[in-house]
Amino acid sequence: xxxxxxxxxxxxxxxxxxxxxxxxxxxxxxxxxxxxxxxxxxxxxxxxxxxxxxxxxxxxxxxxxxxxxxxxxxxxxxxxxxxxxxxxxxxxxxxxxxxxxxxxxxxxxxxxxxxxxxxxxxxxxxxxxxxxxxxxxxxxxxxxxxxxxxxxxxxxxxxxxxxxxxxxxxxxxxxxxxxxxxxxxxxxxxxxxxxxx
Amino acid sequence: xxxxxxxxxxxxxxxxxxxxxxxxxxxxxxxxxxxxxxxxxxxxxxxxxxxxxxxxxxxxxxxxxxxxxxxxxxxxxxxxxxxxxxxxxxxxxxxxxxxxxxxxxxxxxxxxxxxxxxxxxxxxxxxxxxxxxxxxxxxxxxxxxxxxxxxxxxxxxxxxxxxxxxxxxxxxxxxxxxxxxxxxxxxxxxxxxxxxxxxxxxxxxxxxxxxxxxxxxxxxxxxxxxxxxxxxxxxxxxxxxxxxxxxxxxxxxxxxxxxxxxxxxxxxxxxxxxxxxxxxxxxxxxxxxxxxxxxxxxxxxxxxxxxxxxxxxxxxxxxxxxxxxxxxxxxxxxxxxxxxxxxxxxxxxxxxxxxxxxxxxxxxxxxxxxxxxxxxxxxxxxxxxxxxxxxxxxxxxxxxxxxxxxx
Numbered sequence: 001x002x003x004x005x006x007x008x009x010x011x012x013x014x015x016x017x018x019x020x021x022x023x024x025x026x027x028x029x030x031x032x033x034x035x036x037x038x039x040x041x042x043x044x045x046x047x048x049x050x051x052x053x054x055x056x057x058x059x060x061x062x063x064x065x066x067x068x069x070x071x072x073x074x075x076x077x078x079x080x081x082x083x084x085x086x087x088x089x090x091x092x093x094x095x096x097x098x099x100x101x102x103x104x105x106x107x108x109x110x111x112x113x114x115x116x117x118x119x120x121x122x123x124x125x126x127x128x129x130x131x132x133x134x135x136x137x138x139x140x141x142x143x144x145x146x147x148x149x150x151x152x153x154x155x156x157x158x159x160x161x162x163x164x165x166x167x168x169x170x171x172x173x174x175x176x177x178x179x180x181x182x183x184x185x186x187x188x189x190x191x192x193x194x195x196x197x
Numbered sequence: 198x199x200x201x202x203x204x205x206x207x208x209x210x211x212x213x214x215x216x217x218x219x220x221x222x223x224x225x226x227x228x229x230x231x232x233x234x235x236x237x238x239x240x241x242x243x244x245x246x247x248x249x250x251x252x253x254x255x256x257x258x259x260x261x262x263x264x265x266x267x268x269x270x271x272x273x274x275x276x277x278x279x280x281x282x283x284x285x286x287x288x289x290x291x292x293x294x295x296x297x298x299x300x301x302x303x304x305x306x307x308x309x310x311x312x313x314x315x316x317x318x319x320x321x322x323x324x325x326x327x328x329x330x331x332x333x334x335x336x337x338x339x340x341x342x343x344x345x346x347x348x349x350x351x352x353x354x355x356x357x358x359x360x361x362x363x364x365x366x367x368x369x370x371x372x373x374x375x376x377x378x379x380x381x382x383x384x385x386x387x388x389x390x391x392x393x394x395x396x397x398x399x400x401x402x403x404x405x406x407x408x409x410x411x412x413x414x415x416x417x418x419x420x421x422x423x424x425x426x427x428x429x430x431x432x433x434x435x436x437x438x439x440x441x442x443x444x445x446x447x448x449x450x451x452x453x454x455x456x457x458x459x460x461x462x463x464x465x466x467x468x469x470x471x472x473x474x475x476x477x478x479x480x481x482x483x484x485x486x487x488x489x490x491x492x493x494x495x496x497x498x499x500x501x502x503x504x505x506x507x508x509x510x511x512x513x514x515x516x517x518x519x520x521x522x523x524x525x526x527x528x529x530x531x532x533x534x535x536x537x538x539x540x541x542x543x544x545x546x547x548x549x550x551x552x553x554x555x556x557x558x559x560x561x562x563x564x565x566x567x568x569x570x571x572x573x574x575x576x577x578x579x580x581x582x583x584x585x586x587x588x589x590x591x592x593x594x595x596x597x598x599x600x601x602x603x604x
Contacts, residue, residue, distance in 0.1 A: 041603045051521070059519070086483070094480050097473060 005146040009164030020162035035135035065107025216573030223566020255293035260429030262287035269385035274595035288582035294347040314410040374594035408552035416475035423468040428541040431534035458524030469511035498556040509540040
């Protein structure tokens with residue numbers, strides 16, 4: 001568990017958000033993420049995020065599924081438990097293609113879901129810190145990660161000047177965190193300071 | 198200022214006339230050497246070659262109008278910047294429709310029963326299976342339904358193109374735009390429903406499946422339809438890239454190309470799905486009446502074409518067009534589009550030829566020559582149709598949405 005300090009700004013208009021993201025990145029602040037209630041086209045580019053590798057992983061899972069199915073069926077039907085199905089050859093690829101297809105889809109589907117959960121650090125009983133509940137409703141929540149060099153007051157003022165309607169500083173655990181944040185007081189020992197612009 | 202007026206470039210003209218000249222020479226030589234020959238095999242080669250090309254090009258051009266119609270029905274906006282290209286390609290439908298009709302008339306009234314076995318009355322009377330199919334497979338029904346089909350394709354297609362050109366008149370208000378979209382939706386709905394009744398079901402049965410008159414498959418129409426749809430999409434991609442290279446279509450970007458690439462990729466896979474579904478059930482059941490279709494194709498003289506067809510229409514697109522980068526790359530999309538237009542022509546080839554030609558098929562000067570002739574016709578009439586309307590429908594209600602399209 002590494003608890004970090006974040007400066008959080010809430011925007012209520014995407015037309016304000018986009019220039020703000022540009023300005024804040026230009027000023028040298030490290031934006032940890034922007035939480036939005038719906039996908040915003042082009043925000044990933046604005047934040048300088050690279051393309052996800054999830055599809056490459058999906059391709060590898062798919063190939064694994066395909067070879068698993070082919071290997072397993074061909075081993076069973078040509079070596080382990082040879083049977084005669086309507087006089088068809090023992091190695092009859094055409095009949096196996098639907099199963100190979102299904103396993104390809106199954107492996108890539110389940111594998112990509114689990115990989116996605118791992119990348120987002122999601123699992124049963126894992127709690128995630130919410131920087132602002134409005135991010136699930138109508139607010140765009142920008143989170144700036146503070147380093148040892150960051151002047152918090154300056155960052156807050158900069159966010160407010162960029163158009164954030166509500167600015168505060170939070171200590172938060174953003175990684176894997178088993179527990180209940182309504183019970184676990186330790187995380188909230190540092191008070192949250194609210195500055196209204 | 199957007200370049201609205203397309204001028205056919207000199208190089209394009211040169212290629213068009215070159216292909217037309219080569220094609221005409223091959224066609225005229227074909228008439229004298231094959232069409233008027235005493236050998237029935239040569240005659241069959243002549244007519245089945247023409248049948249193959251006229252049907253293939255008719256169906257891929259009509260698939261472009263289908264593309265426009267489904268995009269209207271889906272209220273999709275991304276294709277608005279380049280929608281004049283599929284419209285221009287579909288403007289060639291009347292030309293190929295007339296050619297196809299002439300070929301049908303020649304085949305049926307010329308009694309070329311090597312191609313359509315069911316026009317031989319004597320054979321039908323002595324054939325249990327064919328006499329069961331008599332209500333459907335007979336010249337009267339064939340012609341009536343073919344003429345209706347071609348007529349509706351031409352008329353509704355023209356109506357949809359006219360609706361599209363209407364927006365060039367000038368700015369329209371929100372109320373007018375709503376009525377305009379509704380008009381489009383109604384006509385596109387009529388087109389799509391009729392398309393389902395024709396290309397989606399009856400037309401491939403009549404035009405192509407009846408070549409193997411005893412055999413039938415319920416997958417066949419969808420399979421043919423997918424083949425022509427991928428061919429049509431590839432044509433759209435080719436023309437879009439060509440016009441971009443010439444400096445037109447400033448607002449069609451990689452985002453649009455990416456989506457065309459997705460269409461080609463997805464429907465290539467769907468084509469393979471239908472290809473395989475049709476094959477596997479027949480292979481599994483192994484009933485002689487059904488396997489008769491695959492015997493020459495899979496194990497006989499056509500097996501090379503059969504497998505090349507599968508490789509270039511499925512393996513190639515799925516591997517090459519899978520990544521995001523390749524769908525956004527003009528060179529790769531162009532290359533794949535050329536391969537697929539040819540690949541689906543080859544697919545049609547192996548649908549048409551085994552019936553009439555038997556094991557002694559030829560893929561020689563006449564087949565390549567008529568292919569060149571039809572490509573020349575397609576290029577000539579599409580180029581002409583492109584010059585007749587503005588290239589970019591700037592007053593279309595969805596135009597702005599198309600500009601900011603982002604995948």
